[in-house]
Amino acid sequence: MTDVPATRIVAVVVTFNRLALLQRLVSRLLEVGGLAEILVVDNASTDGTAEWLAAQAAPVSTLSLPDNRGGAGGFDVGVRAAYDGGADLIWLMDDDGIPEPDCLKILLDHDEYDFWGPAVLAEQDPSRLCFPIRLPGRAAVVHRMSEVELAARDGVIADVVIPFNGVLVTRELVGRIGTPRAEFFIWGDDVEYLWRARKAGARTGTVVAARFLHPATDDLGTPMAFGRTTYNHSPSDLKHYCMARNNLVNLRDYRGWPAALAFVAKTVWFYAFTRPDPGRLLMSAKAMYAGVRGDFTGHRKYLRG
Structure with a gap:
């Protein structure tokens, strides 16, 4: 044998x-x-x-x-x-x-x-998901582990x-x-x-x-557009630059240009109306343009020595 x-x-x-x-x-x-x-x-x-x-x-x-x-x-x-x-x-x-x-x-x-x-839970409160998820067939995201357990099959x-x-x-x-x-x-x-x-x-x-x-992180999932959606805002310039660049590239490559342009519009709305910040708008534009050009070096200016 x-x-x-x-x-x-x-x-x-x-x-x-x-x-x-x-x-x-x-x-x-x-x-x-x-x-x-x-x-x-x-x-x-x-x-x-x-x-x-x-x-x-x-x-x-x-x-x-x-x-x-x-x-x-x-x-x-x-x-x-x-x-x-x-x-x-x-x-x-x-x-x-x-x-x-x-x-x-x-x-x-x-x-x-x-x-x-596994289910990824907030260390500070394990009854909640650390990263909210959208369950299959549902439009809204869920935050509580109890909702996930009820939706599970086998x-x-x-x-x-x-x-x-x-x-x-x-x-x-x-x-x-x-x-x-x-x-x-x-x-x-x-x-x-x-x-x-x-x-x-x-x-x-x-x-x-x-x-x-x-650990629950930053204030990801910040409500915007009168509470109809959320935006992954981070106070970290490094995180934001990489998020704006990489998210645009991912959406373009896997969901197509309409999804990518919707993300651009969402970013403009968030930093123009939800949390007005012209500096972040400019950073977002530079990061997204770099991603479109295939330049993945711009984040280095935000690295600490």
């Missing part, structure tokens, strides 16, 4: 100057078990992360980058390394999230998918997933679609990877019993 080889699962974690959060996450991943490797991609941190990682033993391993390439660059390198190292499944996450101890086990019970993940919300927050991706899918777009730096790289996977026919879903906690 031929033995069936064990599934090689590699967790890929991207970090930058958040040592305490990274330590918490690595400790949890060691507790989770079942991982052949915990691969930490360090984006040239300067807070002692490199020294701490150097002292860790297997299954923790490190890829230290010479400069900060953002989440997109880190996941590009990490996914490639995991794939080249023979991973059958790659478990993707940033350093500030944390899976519940049984998260991976529950996800593995649904291995009929190609790109699937414990899964099909065709909905929050990428790079505890998602599993199969080796076969990576072989077909490649790695995340490194040039995006931050923001939109996760959405682009998910949309690319769907375009390739990947089966996606959220397993509602699997839980992943993430």
